[in-house]
Amino acid sequence: MSGSSVVALCLLLVSLVACGGRAAADPVPAEVQRVLDRRAEAVLDHDRAAYTRTGTGAGFDNLGEVPLAAWSYRVTGVDRTGDTATADVELRYRIEGHDRGPVTTGRTVRLSRDGADGRWTVDSDRPAKRSGQQPWDQGAVEAVRGTHSLVLGVGQSTGALRRYADLADRAVPAVSDAWDGDWARRVVVLVPKSLEGMAGLLGSPASSYRGIAAVTTGETGGREQAPADRIIVNPDAYGLLGDLGKQVVLTHETTHVATRADTTAATPLWLSEGYADWVGYRDGDRAPAEAAPEMAGAVAEGRVPASLPTDEDFGFTADADELARAYEGGWLACRMIADQWGEDRLDAFYRAVGGHEKRAGAVEDAMNEVLATTPEEFTARWREYLRAEFD
Numbered sequence: 156m157s158g159s160s161v162v163a164l165c166l167l168l169v170s171l172v173a174c175g176g177r178a179a180a181d182p183v184p185a186e187v188q189r190v191l192d193r194r195a196e197a198v199l200d201h202d203r204a205a206y207t208r209t210g211t212g213a214g215f216d217n218l219g220e221v222p223l224a225a226w227s228y229r230v231t232g233v234d235r236t237g238d239t240a241t242a243d244v245e246l247r248y249r250i251e252g253h254d255r256g257p258v259t260t261g262r263t264v265r266l267s268r269d270g271a272d273g274r275w276t277v278d279s280d281r282p283a284k285r286s287g288q289q290p291w292d293q294g295a296v297e298a299v300r301g302t303h304s305l306v307l308g309v310g311q312s313t314g315a316l317r318r319y320a321d322l323a324d325r326a327v328p329a330v331s332d333a334w335d336g337d338w339a340r341r342v343v344v345l346v347p348k349s350l351e352g353m354a355g356l357l358g359s360p361a362s363s364y365r366g367i368a369a370v371t372t373g374e375t376g377g378r379e380q381a382p383a384d385r386i387i388v389n390p391d392a393y394g395l396l397g398d399l400g401k402q403v404v405l406t407h408e409t410t411h412v413a414t415r416a417d418t419t420a421a422t423p424l425w426l427s428e429g430y431a432d433w434v435g436y437r438d439g440d441r442a443p444a445e446a447a448p449e450m451a452g453a454v455a456e457g458r459v460p461a462s463l464p465t466d467e468d469f470g471f472t473a474d475a476d477e478l479a480r481a482y483e484g485g486w487l488a489c490r491m492i493a494d495q496w497g498e499d500r501l502d503a504f505y506r507a508v509g510g511h512e513k514r515a516g517a518v519e520d521a522m523n524e525v526l527a528t529t530p531e532e533f534t535a536r537w538r539e540y541l542r543a544e545f546d
Contacts, residue, residue, distance in 0.1 A: 183275075184233045187242050187266060190275050191228035198226045210266070210277025217291035220298040221307065224251040228262075238268040240275065243283065253305055253343050254382040261286035287358030290345055303327035303341045310348030311390070319344055319388070322402055326409040333434045335502050338413040343385050344405075350391040357387065363471050368393040368404045371411040384412045403435040410434040417509040421517035424469045429485025430505055433493065436486070443490075443544045447483035449476050454545035459538050460484060491540045496526055 190209050197206035198218060206215045225248055232243040242264040247257040261283030266275045282288050290296045294309045301320030304327070308316040323342050331340055347353050354361040357370070364370070373384030386408040393401065410431040411418070418427050436446055444451040453459070460480070468481035492501040504525040511517035522528050528536070 181233075181235075183235050183240060184230050184242075186275050187233055187240065187264075188228070188230045190266070190277065191230065191242075191244065191264070194277065195227050199223060211279065214280065214291055217295045219295070221291065221296050222251040222298060222305070223248060224254070225249040225257060227257075228264075238270065240266045240268075242266065244280075246289075250305065250343060250383065253339075253341060255339075256382050258382045260289065282358070285358065288355040290347070290356065293347055293352050293355060304344060305341070306344045306346060308346040309352065311346050316346060319346055319405075322405040323386075323409065325402060326406040329406050329438055330409045330413045330434055333437055333498070333502075334410065334413045335499070336413065336417060336506065338416070339383065340413075341383075342409050342412050343383050345385050345387045346390060347388070348390070350389050353387055353389045356385075364389055366392050366475065367471060368396060368400075369408050371408045373412065373415050381415075384415055386412070399439065399441070403432075403439070407431040407435040414505065417506045419509045419511070421511035421514050422505075422509050423463075423514070423518060424466045425464045425481070425485035425488060426505060426508060426518075428469060428482055429487070429489040430501070432482060432486035433489040433501070436490075443487065447487060449479040450483040450487065450541065451545045453480060454541050459541055461538075462534060463488060463537065487541060487544070488537050491537055492526070495536075500525055 194206060194209040197203075197209065198215070201219070203212065203215055206212060227247050229245040229247065230242050231245060234241045244262040244264050245259055246262045247259050248254075249257050262280055263283050264280045265278045267278055268275050282292060290307050290309055297308050297311070297313065297316060299306045299308070299313065299316040299320050301324040304320050304323035306316045306320045306323070308319075323344055327340055327342060331338075345356060347356060350365060351361050353364055353370075357364070357372070367389055369386055369388045371384050371386050373381070386405070393404065396404065408431070411427070414427070414430065464481035464484045468477060471478070489501060492504060496504075504521050507521035507525050508517045511520065519530055522530060522533055526533070
């Protein structure tokens with residue numbers, strides 16, 4: 156075969172196999188990446204026309220009030236069938252003034268290619284199967300800024316969002332007064348339209364959060380570049396609370412934000428939830444029997460718990476009374492430390508527990524080092540504390 160024939164054969168087969176024997180690279184992932192790069196640039200430039208040139212304009216206006224510092228996509232896989240394709244994509248974004256590092260969430264992007272010019276355009280962009288929604292997936296986001304807070308709401312009045320910001324602005328200094336650790340001293344609060352909206356943001360069934368007023372999402376043992384936590388409100392349950400209850404909930408969740416870097420796999424839920432409740436009630440005058448009615452009733456009936464609450468006791472699907480006693484038991488354990496050892500020791504104990512890499516031995520070591528006691532002695536002391544408060 157002549158040299159010219161070899162060249163011709165290589166050119167003929169280039170779409171299937173390269174001359175060197177390697178399969179030719181599929182150009183589609185790179186083409187899809189370029190489309191999404193243009194789409195991201197349009198989001199940051201607030202350029203609706205440029206956005207719609209990349210495909211559907213759905214969702215663009217929902218982002219108008221969100222103060223974005225960064226927004227980008229990374230294509231991780233493409234499944235192509237003729238002139239349609241489905242891309243697995245990582246969306247990375249940062250909220251201006253709040254996120255040190257980017258939030259990363261999975262998206263499923265469907266595209267089609269125009270037969271005339273061969274351009275790929277976006278037909279839809281939705282949360283990936285195991286990823287929660289973002290606020291703008293649920294509708295137009297309204298942003299309300301407070302002194303220490305940013306509230307992003309969907310389907311809520313401006314007045315309602317301002318009240319959330321006011322509560323968060325009171326929560327931040329209250330937490331800073333109690334927790335002596337270093338933290339950002341600002342929070343992001345997400346307020347969807349309903350319980351179903353909260354569940355959508357969390358990527359979980361609504362039944363998992365019925366009756367739960369708010370939760371905080373974030374990474375335990377937070378890194379310097381980790382994004383800010385999000386306090387996600389269940390407006391259905393939150394709206395049933397009185398003024399004090401609403402403030403306690405926001406202060407509780409803000410405490411989780413503040414303590415995130417010192418909350419690790421070694422931290423039991425009785426300590427993390429109990430400490431957050433302790434901060435929530437710290438500046439109030441509510442008596443223990445009012446703040447812990449389920450525990451008060453149990454102790455009065457002679458049913459003093461034999462041990463501190465386990466992590467399983469805090470499951471959202473647990474019996475409501477048992478769940479309440481778990482939170483109340485954790486709060487009273489932290490309250491006892493603050494009363495009998497001092498608030499500084501309580502903070503030091505929290506950090507000492509979280510400083511361990513694993514759960515095994517963490518509480519035991521911290522009790523010995525910070526409180527000069529053992530788990531057995533601590534539990535006995537806690538049971539006597541309950542009797543003294545409620546008998």
